[in-house]
Amino acid sequence: MATRIGKSTIVFTDKPAIIGYGSVVGKKEMEGPLSAEFDTHDLDSRFGEDSFEKAESRMQKIAVETALRKCLKSENDIDAIFAGDLLNQCIGSSFGLRAMGIPLVGIYGACSTMTLGLILAALCVDSGAAKCAAAVTSSHFCSAERQYRFPLEYGSVRPQSSQWTVTGSGASILSAGSGKPYIDKGVFGKIVDLGVKDANNMGAAMAPSAADTLINFFNDTGSSPDDYDRIFTGDLGRVGTDLLYILTEQNGFNIREKHDDCGLLIFDRNRQDVHAGGSGCGCSAAVFNSYVLHRFESGEYKNVLFMSTGALLSPTSTMQGESIPGITHLVNIRI
């Protein structure tokens, strides 16, 4: 059963625990600082498939299978899987999970998808609607680039504020009460759109929504950054992270010492040509289901905020002159 505190925060009362998790990434991610964290990778980023879209689907399947294996569960044990991605009509998820026979709840939150899936899976388990539920998402540099921007062969020049879509996927398996890290609270984010129209500056478009969700959560719970071991955002990158610091400080919260952005963790910006940092659904999904959860296992983390950040644009909306709505969902993970 769940309850609500304040305006936005859901409190789960049955400790829906993350009992299994898996991560899979591509070549560039394996060359980055987190290479030792990931479960699986593929050196040509095609994962044995003949298209980038099929490679992305394959990654979701691998991530779910890895997570299931780690908690000794099978596909039949999962009552619902919450899955989505960046591809048109979310085909990364539909085709990746097609053969698994797990009841599928398709979700769309752009790069906020991992956290959105975690909240919904927690709700499902916490309410008794599922014994076990799963959340998965993915992104692939090559499928995203050619869908959102230009054909890869065109070799377009990218501005410094742009980010590099992570090739990766992450999956979590949730079950009630087990002593593992559990999802204590969740916040469904609201759309925040301050009018940013530059599709090469997603960090600036998403930062106001991240600030909105985080400040609402602090106010609802009466907590402050000091109460948490770490506060993660999904893929604000360098530009968005700096904006988030300014926006939270304007509201009396200094998160600088506590904050990490998955998009800044996954690549080394000095060494890897990723401009403002990593992005994509797979960015926060792969980092959460490796780096973050490993640190719960080792005892380093006991209380963490994890917020994936999404930019709800499409090439069509941009061509029609629209600005970029941002959305940020939040989970509070504890042990």
Next chain:
Amino acid sequence: MATRIGKSTIVFTDKPAIIGYGSVVGKKEMEGPLSAEFDTHDLDSRFGEDSFEKAESRMQKIAVETALRKCLKSENDIDAIFAGDLLNQCIGSSFGLRAMGIPLVGIYGACSTMTLGLILAALCVDSGAAKCAAAVTSSHFCSAERQYRFPLEYGSVRPQSSQWTVTGSGASILSAGSGKPYIDKGVFGKIVDLGVKDANNMGAAMAPSAADTLINFFNDTGSSPDDYDRIFTGDLGRVGTDLLYILTEQNGFNIREKHDDCGLLIFDRNRQDVHAGGSGCGCSAAVFNSYVLHRFESGEYKNVLFMSTGALLSPTSTMQGESIPGITHLVNIRI
């Protein structure tokens, strides 16, 4: 709190009730047999906007505002809205709901979206995570046609098995225990893909998943078609409906006398040039939030099964030679 029966069926214990609902459609739908049922329409299907995508967004906003008005609620009363559509990156929902300030859960289920949103909103209300939650979806013939198929100006010839995307939207507002029709049970569907590759025959691609979900529900609950006043599918059209009858009969269930397909109700196939019937997220959404719920209000219906049916393809997956995965979610509505 929710419980589970059988393999797939969620039972809601707190009677999450549909306290408000709204529908909006375009010109062709107003020329069809259900014209007296809908709340709002626009005669040029542009709803005052300068693009079809923006018109679709506008329809979602109108549907939600209509539903809120009917139950004397405001945007501030809604703790979460479950919304999705057919457009790339679900921009119908993101831009339609952007200004409302309601926490947004983006969902993707192709034309199964209305039922998917109802299950999730029911779960949210039933678990205590929300006092009020909403579900909304939409489709627009012109935005769907140019995204999935050809530019409208091309005037391509359509085969007889093809369906006509409904221009419409529907929204439901849910709240706990009020004596109104409530969502008693829900089933998250599994992907069923029997290998149909004809993107002009969605009914055939979706029918096996509709049969799978319905048969699972009958088996889980020990019920039969006779126990229900009516059984609705979303948009199987003529071809898919006939296949559903065959598939259910092979499993010992005859639904012919009890079944209606929203895609066959909304248009008159003898008079309107829609080939196999209506389709699109907006088809089952507009019919449910008018025709179906009106008959609960009048006392004609007391126990209904409502199943929106989705085809999880994209133009990219079709071009890459993929078949069309189908998915069908189900709710059991009672009073």
